[in-house]
Structures are given as structure tokens and as C-alpha cells.
Amino acid sequence: MEKKIRVRFAPSPTGSIHVGNARTALFNWLIARQSNGEMVFRLEDTDVERSSLESIESIKKDMNWLGFDWDDGPYLQSERLELYRQKAKELEESGAVYKCFCSAEELEAKRENQMKEGKTPMYDGTCTHLTKEEVQAKVDAGVPFSYRFKVTEKSITLNDLVRGEILFDLKETGDFVVMRPNGYPVYNFSVVIDDALMGITHILRGEDILPSTPKQIMLYKALGFDAPQFGHLSMINGPTGRPLHKRDGATSLSSFREAGYVPEAMFNFLALLGWSPKGDNEILEKEDIISSFSIKDVSKSPAQFNYEKLKWMNGQYLHKKSDEEILDLITPILSERYSGFSSLADDRKLAVAKAVKPRVELISESVEQARVFFEKAEITEAEAVEMSSSEDYRVVVDSFKTVLANYSEIRLEDQKAITKEVQKLSGRKGKALFMNLRIALTGEMHGADLEYIFFVLGKDEMLKRVSQ
RNA sequence: GAUCCCAUCGUCUAGCCCGGUCAGGACACUGGCCUUUCACGCCGGCGACACGGGUUCAAAUCCCGUUGGGAUCGCCA
Numbered sequence: 001m002e003k004k005i006r007v008r009f010a011p012s013p014t015g016s017i018h019v020g021n022a023r024t025a026l027f028n029w030l031i032a033r034q035s036n037g038e039m040v041f042r043l044e045d046t047d048v049e050r051s052s053l054e055s056i057e058s059i060k061k062d063m064n065w066l067g068f069d070w071d072d073g074p075y076l077q078s079e080r081l082e083l084y085r086q087k088a089k090e091l092e093e094s095g096a097v098y099k100c101f102c103s104a105e106e107l108e109a110k111r112e113n114q115m116k117e118g119k120t121p122m123y124d125g126t127c128t129h130l131t132k133e134e135v136q137a138k139v140d141a142g143v144p145f146s147y148r149f150k151v152t153e154k155s156i157t158l159n160d161l162v163r164g165e166i167l168f169d170l171k172e173t174g175d176f177v178v179m180r181p182n183g184y185p186v187y188n189f190s191v192v193i194d195d196a197l198m199g200i201t202h203i204l205r206g207e208d209i210l211p212s213t214p215k216q217i218m219l220y221k222a223l224g225f226d227a228p229q230f231g232h233l234s235m236i237n238g239p240t241g242r243p244l245h246k247r248d249g250a251t252s253l254s255s256f257r258e259a260g261y262v263p264e265a266m267f268n269f270l271a272l273l274g275w276s277p278k279g280d281n282e283i284l285e286k287e288d289i290i291s292s293f294s295i296k297d298v299s300k301s302p303a304q305f306n307y308e309k310l311k312w313m314n315g316q317y318l319h320k321k322s323d324e325e326i327l328d329l330i331t332p333i334l335s336e337r338y339s340g341f342s343s344l345a346d347d348r349k350l351a352v353a354k355a356v357k358p359r360v361e362l363i364s365e366s367v368e369q370a371r372v373f374f375e376k377a378e379i380t381e382a383e384a385v386e387m388s389s390s391e392d393y394r395v396v397v398d399s400f401k402t403v404l405a406n407y408s409e410i411r412l413e414d415q416k417a418i419t420k421e422v423q424k425l426s427g428r429k430g431k432a433l434f435m436n437l438r439i440a441l442t443g444e445m446h447g448a449d450l451e452y453i454f455f456v457l458g459k460d461e462m463l464k465r466v467s468q
Numbered sequence: 469g470a471u472c473c474c475a476u477c478g479u480c481u482a483g484c485c486c487g488g489u490c491a492g493g494a495c496a497c498u499g500g501c502c503u504u505u506c507a508c509g510c511c512g513g514c515g516a517c518a519c520g521g522g523u524u525c526a527a528a529u530c531c532c533g534u535u536g537g538g539a540u541c542g543c544c545a
Contacts, residue, residue: 011545312494
């Protein structure tokens with residue numbers, strides 16, 4: 001029987017989740033959920049300088065928002081330091097790693113030199129040749145040291161889940177550090193130990209770490225562990241076609257949440273970033289994505305983050321929502337922006353939601369789309385200006401006032417009858433009737449259905465507006 | 469410089485493994501329909517196999533090369 005799939009999401013808590021990481025997390029989560037597997041949540045906080053508690057909270061919040069859950073963790077690497085140190089000692093005993101006394105400055109200088117000479121920068125092996133006595137002497141003298149892994153293999157083959165077989169030439173790979181002098185492990189070391197000990201079977205991650213995968217494979221071997229299955233996902237490009245960068249606009253998950261994107265849309269969009277479903281339909285429910293996702297259908301080439309399409313997709317999800325759901329979403333933003341919103345009766349508020357729904361792709365756009373219900377715009381459009389000074393306009397408005405006098409309360413279904421009466425009284429119909437009414441009431445030539453405008457504005461407000 | 473990855477409409481992609489369909493879909497753009505306006509929706513249009521060789525009756529698909537883009541080479545992750 002196949003071993004149960006166990007994946008992990010292991011961000012470093014150095015800020016809010018980036019969409020690229022979110023996509024990676026999603027793919028891992030998907031293969032776990034579709035196979036009754038497990039998800040481990042681990043925080044790679046070995047970089048003391050950049051890690052923060054706030055970041056951890058914001059990551060959890062983002063994950064919850066998207067609907068990712070985990071079965072194990074969160075683990076903090078900073079709490080497992082003893083483990084890494086112990087493993088480093090074991091490797092030293094087996095001869096897989098050795099103490100390196102070179103200082104950061106020396107190494108930096110050497111590296112620059114190698115670059116200048118056009119050579120591949122790699123460790124020159126200075127400390128490999130130290131005798132036991134020399135090592136002991138330096139340790140006694142208190143010279144700080146790191147542990148370096150001795151690369152003996154000439155090449156490594158990786159069978160990548162998305163890229164197939166890859167052969168790495170290790171001739172130019174120098175011995176690399178696994179433990180820093182301060183006792184903290186380097187990424188390559190702690191991931192391997194944690195992934196192995198936590199029983200991770202599949203690792204889907206960005207292709208930016210593809211080049212360090214052979215190092216990790218060597219570490220697995222040296223430590224006596226079986227390596228998991230790796231799958232390297234392509235990078236995500238920004239609108240310029242270059243890797244997505246902060247200057248391209250929003251890149252953190254939280255910024256999308258704050259901009260009014262709904263999690264279903266984000267989830268769907270992220271899934272399509274490199275993966276494509278079998279059929280023609282791209283709007284997919286979470287359950288559909290879970291059941292149909294396959295790592296085999298993941299693209300090898302980079303995907304560009306298409307903000308336009310995300311927005312469209314968000315609109316698709318918004319349009320599918322009930323009026324009540326839309327009302328819940330727009331209430332905070334509209335009550336803040338328009339003082340009149342809160343005092344509206346519930347059925348009027350719902351009418352606003354109904355009117356706004358098909359016209360927005362982003363909840364934030366409801367401010368603009370609902371404006372008509374709270375403010376009359378100045379008539380600026382040339383054609384509107386022209387119409388509003390016509391004889392038709394005066395006649396329609398006068399008739400409208402007359403008809404309105406017979407009403408006290410306006411119900412949603414009254415609009416038809418009212419306009420019918422205005423038509424009879426004014427003798428105007430079609431555009432001359434409806435467009436003039438619209439302009440008189442809203443100041444604009446386009447916007448929500450008159451039905452909703454009549455209902456939400458009510459008699460008094462309409463009278464006020466047409467007299468302006 | 470070295471190692472590795474990638475290459476189909478403007479963008480994301482299907483098709484490639486097992487050569488033969490007008491190279492299919494989505495966003496964007498655009499024409500029309502629906503609608504008392506706009507929006508939504510529906511129907512259509514525009515638009516791509518990076519280049520060069522080879523194999524073959526036939527190549528987006530198989531092979532070789534070229535070019536272009538990207539990642540990495542760290543005591544960051």
C-alpha cells in the first residue's frame with residue numbers, strides 16, 4: 001500500500017504571505033486533501049534578524065482566510081536547535097562534515113576574487129586539509145567555526161514530479177555550510193532534518209530552490225534518510241514578464257484581502273497559476289479543484305500573475321452570491337462612506353445590494369456604483385447637459401412631480417406604474433422619457449435600474465433631486 | 469563565468485509522452501444581440517506553435533543545434 005501523503009507548508013515568518021508562497025501552499029494542501037493525507041505547518045525562523053512574531057500571526061490569518069488548515073504543528077525551528085546541533089555532531093563523527101574556521105570576511109574576499117577571475121565562486125577547501133591537531137588548536141584558541149558538508153559526489157540525479165529527470169553536475173559545487181558559528185543551522189540543513197523527521201513524503205516548492213536540491217539529497221543520504229518526492233513549481237511573473245516584484249503592486253495575500261477580493265476567487269485563481277483543469281470551465285468550486293487537481297497537469301513554464309483576470313474572477317464569484325451576502329460585504333464600506341446608508345430601511349439596503357451586485361468585480365467598487373443612491377451627480381456629460389435644457393426634460397420633470405404627488409410611500413413595484421403615468425401626462429416616451437427622468441434624478445446617463453433608484457430614494461428625495 | 473530550468477495568441481493555458489483535427493479554451497480587446505441607460509448575460513471576431521536544420525508521405529508534437537528569458541552559485545530562505 002502507498003504510504004500516506006504528508007506535506008508541509010514551511011514559510012519563514014518574515015512578513016505577510018506572498019502570492020507565490022500561497023500558491024505553493026495551496027498545491028501542497030491540495031495533494032494532501034485529495035488523498036486523505038496530512039499537512040504539517042512549520043515556521044522556518046532560523047534567521048533571527050528577520051523573523052517576527054507578528055509575521056507568524058499574519059501568516060495564520062492568511063491561511064485561515066484562504067481556507068487552508070493543517071493537521072500537525074505549527075513547529076518552530078528555533079525550538080529545535082538542539083536537534084540540529086546533535087545531527088551536526090553525528091555527521092562530524094561519520095566524517096560527512098568538518099569544522100571550518102574561515103571567517104565571513106575571508107570568504108567574502110575569496111568569493112569576489114573568484115568572480116573577478118570569471119571562475120565559479122565556490123569554497124576552496126582551506127579547512128579540509130587541517131590536521132586533527134590544527135583543528136584542536138583552533139578550537140582551544142576559541143576560533144569560531146562552522147560545520148561544512150564535504151561534497152564527494154560528482155553528480156546527482158533527481159526525478160522531479162513536475163520536470164522529470166534532472167541530472168546535476170556537481171563538479172563546481174563547493175563544500176557548503178550546514179551550521180553557523182552561532183549554533184544556528186543553515187536552511188539546507190534544517191529543512192532536510194525536519195522534513196525527514198516529520199515524515200514528509202512530498203515537497204512541492206518553488207523552482208528557485210531547484211539548484212540546492214542536490215545538496216539536500218546529499219544531506220538525506222549522509223543522515224541516513226530516504227529523500228521525499230520533489231516537485232519544483234515555476235516562478236510567478238509580474239505584469240512586466242519579470243518575476244513578480246513588490247513594485248508590481250499587490251503581492252501579499254493580505255493586500256488582496258484588504259482590497260476586497262473574496263477568498264473563493266483567490267483560491268480559484270491561485271490554483272490556476274500553473275495548473276489547468278481538464279474542461280473549458282475555469283470557475284471551479286473548492287471541492288472540484290481538490291478532486292481534479294493533479295501535479296501531472298502542472299505547467300513547467302512560469303505563469304504571469306494577471307491582475308485583470310483575478311479581478312474578473314472575483315466578479316464571477318460576487319455575481320454568484322445572494323443579495324444578502326452582497327449586502328453583508330458592502331455594508332461596512334458603504335456605511336463608512338455614505339452617512340445615508342445606515343438610516344436606510346432593510347429592504348432598501350437590500351435593493352442597493354441588488355442594484356450594485358452585477359456592476360462590481362471588487363467590493364470596493366460598490367462605493368462608486370452606489371453613489372447614485374446617496375448623492376446626485378452634477379450634470380457634466382455633453383449629451384446630458386443638452387438634454388437637461390430641453391423642452392422634453394421640463395415637461396417630463398413637471399409631469400413626474402405631479403404624478404408623485406399621488407404617492408406617499410414608493411414600493412419597489414411602483415416604478416412601472418409611475419413612469420407609465422408620467423408617459424401619459426407628458427406625452428413623452430422612450431429615451432425622451434426615461435433618459436430625462438434618469439438625468440433629473442441622478443445627473444448621469446448611466447447607472448442602476450430606475451426601479452431601484454425610485455425605491456431607494458423614495459418620494460421626498462426624488463422630489464428634492466428633480467428640483468435641483 | 470558555471471550549473472540547472474523554461475519557450476503555443478498581448479497574457480494564462482490545451483494539444484507534445486502514443487507525429488495526421490480549421491492548433492481548442494479563459495482574460496483582455498472588439499462586432500452584434502438582450503435591455504427604457506449602463507452593467508450582467510448570450511452569440512460572433514481578432515489573435516500563437518522563437519529560429520534553423522534533420523527524421524518522415526506528414527512535425528507544435530520526435531532528434532540536433534541556435535537564440536531568447538529565468539533561477540542559483542551565501543554563515544538568506
